[in-house]
Structure formats: structure tokens, C-alpha cells
Amino acid sequence: MHELSIAMSILELAEEEAERRGGVRVNAIHLKLGALSGVDKEALLSAYELATEQTAFAACQLVVEQIPIVVYCSKCEAERLIASIQLFECTECGTPSHNVVRGRELQVSALELGE
Amino acid sequence: MTSGPRIVEVRQNVLKHNDQVARELREQFHAAGVFVVSLVSSPGAGKTALLERTLTSLGQKYRPAALVGDLATQNDAARLARSRAPVKQINTGTLCHLEAAMVRSALEEWNLANLDFLFIENVGNLVCPSSYDLGEDLRAVLLSVTEGEDKPLKYPTIFNTADAAVITKVDLAEAVEFNREEAYKNIQAVRPGMRTIEVSSKSGAGFEEWIEFLVQQHYSPIL
Numbered sequence: 001m002h003e004l005s006i007a008m009s010i011l012e013l014a015e016e017e018a019e020r021r022g023g024v025r026v027n028a029i030h031l032k033l034g035a036l037s038g039v040d041k042e043a044l045l046s047a048y049e050l051a052t053e054q055t056a057f058a059a060c061q062l063v064v065e066q067i068p069i070v071v072y073c074s075k076c077e078a079e080r081l082i083a084s085i086q087l088f089e090c091t092e093c094g095t096p097s098h099n100v101v102r103g104r105e106l107q108v109s110a111l112e113l114g115e
Numbered sequence: 116m117t118s119g120p121r122i123v124e125v126r127q128n129v130l131k132h133n134d135q136v137a138r139e140l141r142e143q144f145h146a147a148g149v150f151v152v153s154l155v156s157s158p159g160a161g162k163t164a165l166l167e168r169t170l171t172s173l174g175q176k177y178r179p180a181a182l183v184g185d186l187a188t189q190n191d192a193a194r195l196a197r198s199r200a201p202v203k204q205i206n207t208g209t210l211c212h213l214e215a216a217m218v219r220s221a222l223e224e225w226n227l228a229n230l231d232f233l234f235i236e237n238v239g240n241l242v243c244p245s246s247y248d249l250g251e252d253l254r255a256v257l258l259s260v261t262e263g264e265d266k267p268l269k270y271p272t273i274f275n276t277a278d279a280a281v282i283t284k285v286d287l288a289e290a291v292e293f294n295r296e297e298a299y300k301n302i303q304a305v306r307p308g309m310r311t312i313e314v315s316s317k318s319g320a321g322f323e324e325w326i327e328f329l330v331q332q333h334y335s336p337i338l
Contacts, residue, residue: 009132030122088275107126110123
């Protein structure tokens with residue numbers, strides 16, 4: 001269970017950004033979360049709630065955008081979704097691929113700032 | 116100034132500090148000519164036993180060393196010290212994984228130029244270590260025959276982010292009716308093309324292949 005330390009890192013990052021912009025209030029944090037990031041969305045949301053309790057971020061929402069795994073399929077010569085995280089095969093032609101193009105994201109993409 | 120909420124793009128990786136330290140470590144390792152292998156597995160899959168035999172075997176021709184992550188005890192380091200390779204324990208306290216900064220501070224007193232191989236044994240955990248780059252060249256995931264063939268399907272992320280799989284305790288394969296074909300199928304499903312090596316740290320079976328693989332990865336990697 002490392003979601004708590006991930007939540008703390010997200011908050012640190014948001015704090016830094018808010019300070020850099022003159023100490024503005026952050027209303028929401030937008031996070032891109034890849035299916036291969038090793039972080040579980042539900043666990044992260046609970047950890048985030050715990051981490052923000054009684055802080056300046058208590059009212060700040062964490063908005064999670066889940067990113068599916070996309071690989072480059074050498075047979076289709078195109079980016080393709082895979083069958084599932086348990087089967088790294090092109091959904092179009094069934095060719096196995098380990099060339100992961102998307103799905104590892106663990107990134108704060110944007111902040112919604114208040115006054 | 117407009118009033119009301121506004122959205123600003125940030126695009127910052129949450130683990131950017133870890134990634135930065137890992138990048139610096141990787142540069143240091145390459146400059147020193149040391150090949151770094153991290154070992155991940157569930158608790159009890161045989162990381163320490165594999166490491167003990169690996170350090171002893173490699174030690175005949177090369178200069179290996181190890182960092183061992185553990186929640187609280189010094190037991191693993193004491194066991195590995197018998198190989199006579201330099202070994203250092205990293206106690207993570209309650210943390211379920213190693214981070215790059217822990218590796219960096221553990222290495223502070225070591226001269227990397229005196230090493231050919233460095234092994235980093237992560238905390239026994241198949242979930243958390245997958246998110247943290249430690250600057251390693253190769254991540255090996257261990258799967259013991261006693262754990263069941265479906266481990267890769269239960270923990271696809273760690274298997275997918277690994278570069279090689281080591282099936283351990285093969286001396287017990289028959290007794291536990293280990294289904295080799297099923298295990299390989301599952302490994303390949305979550306990580307197509309992954310090199311898989313079978314070993315017994317007890318009998319030494321498979322070690323020739325494992326050691327040869329490590330030496331080849333270090334000195335003449337096929338990309």
C-alpha cells in the first residue's frame with residue numbers, strides 16, 4: 001500500500017505550483033492515472049482524503065482520469081489497445097506486444113485555481 | 116483579471132523526484148561500469164537465497180555487491196555476508212518499497228568503480244515496487260514454484276515492468292505439481308518476450324544459465 005505516499009507527493013506538487021503562482025487556492029487537482037502505473041484509483045482516493053484532512057487542501061478535489069494501456073502493434077503498424085492488463089495482445093490482430101505507448105502515466109495534468 | 120476558477124496546465128510527474136534521482140544513479144552506474152540488477156518478488160519467493168548463491172558464483176570472477184531492502188531486520192544482510200561480497204541492509208521501516216533516494220544514500224560510502232555487479236533486493240512485495248525506478252539496468256521478478264502459476268495474472272504490473280523472470284525453487288516443482296507450461300503462458304501473456312530462467316538456489320540447478328545471462332547482459336547486451 002503505497003498510495004498514501006503517492007497522495008502526499010501529489011499534494012506537495014500542487015502546493016509548489018500554487019505557491020509559485022502567488023499562493024492561490026487550489027480547488028481541484030487533475031491526475032492522469034495509467035492502468036500500468038502501479039497505483040490503484042480507489043486506494044489513492046481514500047489515501048488522498050486522509051492526507052488532506054484538516055489541511056488547506058481539505059476542500060480540494062482530486063479528479064482522476066484513468067488512461068488505458070496502448071501498445072504499438074508491429075503487425076498493424078499502429079497504436080492499439082490491448083485485450084486486458086492480463087493479455088498484452090493487439091485487440092485488432094492478436095499480435096503480442098510489449099511496446100507500451102500509454103498507460104504508465106502518474107501525472108498531475110492540471111490544477112483548477114481559485115482566488 | 117477574470118474572476119472564478121481557472122485551469123492551468125501543470126503536466127508534472129508525481130514521482131518526478133524519484134525519477135530524477137534514478138536518472139542520476141543510472142548515469143553514475145554507467146560511468147563506473149557497474150551493472151545493476153533489482154530483484155522483486157512476494158515475501159518468501161527466495162530473493163535472498165538466489166542472491167546468496169549468485170554473489171558466491173559471480174564472486175569467482177567478478178566483483179559483485181548487494182543492497183538489501185527489508186522492513187525491519189538485519190537477517191538478510193547477515194546471511195549474505197557469508198558470500199564475502201560487500202552487503203548493506205536498507206531498513207525501510209514501514210515503507211513497502213525502496214525508493215531511489217534510499218539507494219543513493221546507502222551507496223554513499225561505496226566506491227562504485229570497485230564493483231562489476233550491484234544487486235538491489237527490494238522489499239518482498241509485488242505491488243508497490245513497480246512504480247519506483249531505482250536506476251537499475253535490469254529488473255528481475257521472481258516467482259517460486261510454490262506460489263502458483265497464476266501469480267503473473269494477479270500482479271500483471273510488476274511482471275510487465277520487469278525485464279526478466281526467474282522461476283525459483285524448481286527442486287520442489289514436482290512435489291507441488293507445478294504446471295510449467297501454464298506459468299510460461301501467463302508470464303508471456305502479461306509480458307510478451309520476457310526471458311525466463313528456472314533455478315534452484317538449493318541444488319544450484321539453472322545457475323549456469325542465470326549467471327551467463329547476467330554476464331551477457333552486462334558485457335554484450337543484445338538490444
